[in-house]
Amino acid sequence: MMNLNPAHQALLLSFLWLALASPRSAHADTKPPFVAPDDLALLVFIQNTREDRALSFTVFDLNRQCIAEVRGRQAELVPMKPGKHTLYISAYNNHRIDVSLAAGRTYFIRLYSSAKVTTRASNVTVVQRGSDAYKQLGTWLHGADVVHVNDDPCSGKPLQERSNRTQRRINEANGDWKESDPATQADFMLIQSDGLTAHEAGQL
Numbered sequence: 001m002m003n004l005n006p007a008h009q010a011l012l013l014s015f016l017w018l019a020l021a022s023p024r025s026a027h028a029d030t031k032p033p034f035v036a037p038d039d040l041a042l043l044v045f046i047q048n049t050r051e052d053r054a055l056s057f058t059v060f061d062l063n064r065q066c067i068a069e070v071r072g073r074q075a076e077l078v079p080m081k082p083g084k085h086t087l088y089i090s091a092y093n094n095h096r097i098d099v100s101l102a103a104g105r106t107y108f109i110r111l112y113s114s115a116k117v118t119t120r121a122s123n124v125t126v127v128q129r130g131s132d133a134y135k136q137l138g139t140w141l142h143g144a145d146v147v148h149v150n151d152d153p154c155s156g157k158p159l160q161e162r163s164n165r166t167q168r169r170i171n172e173a174n175g176d177w178k179e180s181d182p183a184t185q186a187d188f189m190l191i192q193s194d195g196l197t198a199h200e201a202g203q204l
Contacts, residue, residue: 033077033146034106034201040079041101041195045070046110048140057091057111057122060159064166069154070111075144076152088173091122096173097188099126105195108133110140126187129194141204 036042047057047070059067059078067087070076082103089095092113101107108127113120127133149155159166177185196204 032202032204034075034141034196034204035198036104036106036195036201037079038104041082041103042106042201043078043080043099043101044106044108045074045076045078046108046140046144047071047074047112048110048144049112051115051120052111052113055091055113055122057089058154058159059087059089060166061088062086062170064159064163064170066154066157066159068149068152070147073144074147075141076147076149078149078155088170089122089124090169092120093122094169094173094176095122095124095188096177097124097126097190098185099190100192101190102192102195104198105192106201107190107195108137108140109190124188126190127194128190138204 034042034044045057045059045068047055053072056069056071058069061067068076068078080101082101084098084100087097087099089097089111091111097109099107110125110127110133111122112125113122125133127137154160177188
């Protein structure tokens with residue numbers, strides 16, 4: 001073993017102490033992007049089709065406050081309080097979804113459009129556990145830009161349109177909801193167990 005004089009020993013000990021005391025890299029402390037905070041649920045809105053690259057989907061609540069504005073090829077992460085929420089999504093059409101969220105779980109909603117005879121229609125798919133959408137989740141997320149709601153200038157603000165227009169959107173979505181049968185309503189609902197656990201979300 002190499003003999004060191006006291007000065008060299010002190011210097012070596014100083015380097016070792018600094019190496020042990022220095023903080024770990026940010027990468028080591030960062031959760032995978034789709035893992036929810038322990039005390040909140042995480043909603044992920046996915047927009048992933050080439051045809052929709054210029055289309056924006058606006059997500060808002062009953063108070064006409066913007067939750068998110070999803071555009072391009074994105075997966076936008078929106079932490080939310082656990083519990084029941086009614087949300088509205090507006091693009092070509094207006095849609096209503098009802099969600100029941102559990103803390104520490106991650107829920108996914110796909111936003112996309114489809115061609116009609118003379119125009120396009122917007123569509124919403126909630127990813128329910130065990131559904132075909134659930135099986136396609138990895139494909140939908142592949143290549144999407146992960147966006148945090150903190151970087152969305154719309155989030156938490158009143159919608160930038162006249163309030164009566166927003167109310168018409170809510171009324172239209174609620175009307176379609178009430179006219180649909182229970183099976184159709186269920187297609188636009190998330191229950192707590194639909195959310196991915198931290199382990200499951202960490203595998204995406």
